[in-house]
Amino acid sequence: MTKRETLSDPATPATSSPPDRESWRDFSALPRDVLMGIFSRLPHADILRGAGLVCASWRRLAVAEPELWRDIDLSSSDDDKIVRRPTAMERAAVDRSAGQCQSFRGPADGDFLAYLAARSPDLRSIHVTSWMYMPHSGFVEGVIKKLPLLERLVVSRGYFDASGEVMRAFLDHCPRLELLDAGGCYNSYAIGYRLRERCHRTIRNLRLPQADLSSCGCCMEYAQKHADQLDD
Numbered sequence: 369m370t371k372r373e374t375l376s377d378p379a380t381p382a383t384s385s386p387p388d389r390e391s392w393r394d395f396s397a398l399p400r401d402v403l404m405g406i407f408s409r410l411p412h413a414d415i416l417r418g419a420g421l422v423c424a425s426w427r428r429l430a431v432a433e434p435e436l437w438r439d440i441d442l443s444s445s446d447d448d449k450i451v452r453r454p455t456a457m458e459r460a461a462v463d464r465s466a467g468q469c470q471s472f473r474g475p476a477d478g479d480f481l482a483y484l485a486a487r488s489p490d491l492r493s494i495h496v497t498s499w500m501y502m503p504h505s506g507f508v509e510g511v512i513k514k515l516p517l518l519e520r521l522v523v524s525r526g527y528f529d530a531s532g533e534v535m536r537a538f539l540d541h542c543p544r545l546e547l548l549d550a551g552g553c554y555n556s557y558a559i560g561y562r563l564r565e566r567c568h569r570t571i572r573n574l575r576l577p578q579a580d581l582s583s584c585g586c587c588m589e590y591a592q593k594h595a596d597q598l599d600d
Contacts, residue, residue, distance in 0.1 A: 403429050404436070412442055416457050430464070437465035442474030447497040447524070454480040454498075462487050471495075471520075478503050482510040492544075493520040500526040512537040520547040528553035528577040532563055539570055551575030 407415060407429060415430050430436065440461045454475050462469060462484055469488040475498035476484070485491065500523055507529065528550040538545055548571050555577035559567075568574055 400429070404433070407433075407436055412437070412440055412461055413444075413457065416460060434464065434466040434468040437461055438468050439471045440465065440469055440474065443495075443497040444475075447475060453477060459483060473497060476500055478507060478511075482506070485511045485514040489514075490517060491515055492517050494518070495520070495522040495524075496526075497524055498526075499524075500528075502526065502528050508534060508537040513541045515542055517544055518542045519544045521545065522547070522549045523553055525552045526554075528555055529557065530555040530559055530577050531557040532560060535559060535563055535567055539566065545571055547571070547573040549573065549575045550577045553577035555579065 403426065415436070440458075442458055442461060454477060458474060458476070458480060462472075465488065467487060467489060469484070470490050471493035472484055472488075472491070473493075473495040476494075476496045477500055481494070481496075481502075484494070502523065512534070530550070538548065556579075558579075559576065564576075567576075
């Protein structure tokens with residue numbers, strides 16, 4: 369068989385030729401609305417880790433378009449299995465929102481919530497998906513008083529301070545709050561019965577944290593009587 373016949377043999381796989389230059393696509397030159405459509409379908413974590421680094425135009429959109437970061441979701445399927453702490457990625461997402469963030473879902477601690485509240489005056493929804501320790505110190509001034517538009521707060525697990533001062537702060541400074549779900553958390557404070565009733569009347573969907581099971585029954589009973597006596 370001659371060389372010419374071998375090349376014309378239909379059983380012989382043809383060698384693919386490189387595409388013509390005219391068929392190439394310059395993805396860095398895509399119109400803004402097309403890029404926005406692509407980015408809006410990507411997880412925020414993927415934008416921060418890779419998609420926003422493809423080229424200059426993609427990075428410019430990922431960094432300078434607050435609309436992409438209005439509803440931040442950095443939650444992970446591992447949040448309920450391990451203790452996750454917020455990283456520079458969560459703060460970068462908040463920074464890119466340029467004050468326009470309206471909802472956040474993902475890992476958080478007290479320091480990050482203060483960072484989020486200080487930079488998100490329009491924040492309406494927070495869903496903490498990781499285990500969180502919410503300290504009493506600084507939480508009222510650093511977080512609650514800075515969220516006048518807050519409508520929903522969910523803390524999946526951890527310690528949630530439900531002392532009288534904290535609950536009164538929610539009622540006084542978050543008048544739009546209609547859902548507060550900390551039912552998966554624990555709490556070492558007793559809430560006076562009058563304050564508890566006020567919370568249930570004001571917050572339509574309310575799940576308070578469970579009492580700390582490490583405390584004995586007598587101690588919890590005494591703490592409840594003391595809270596009821598001091599309740600206003």
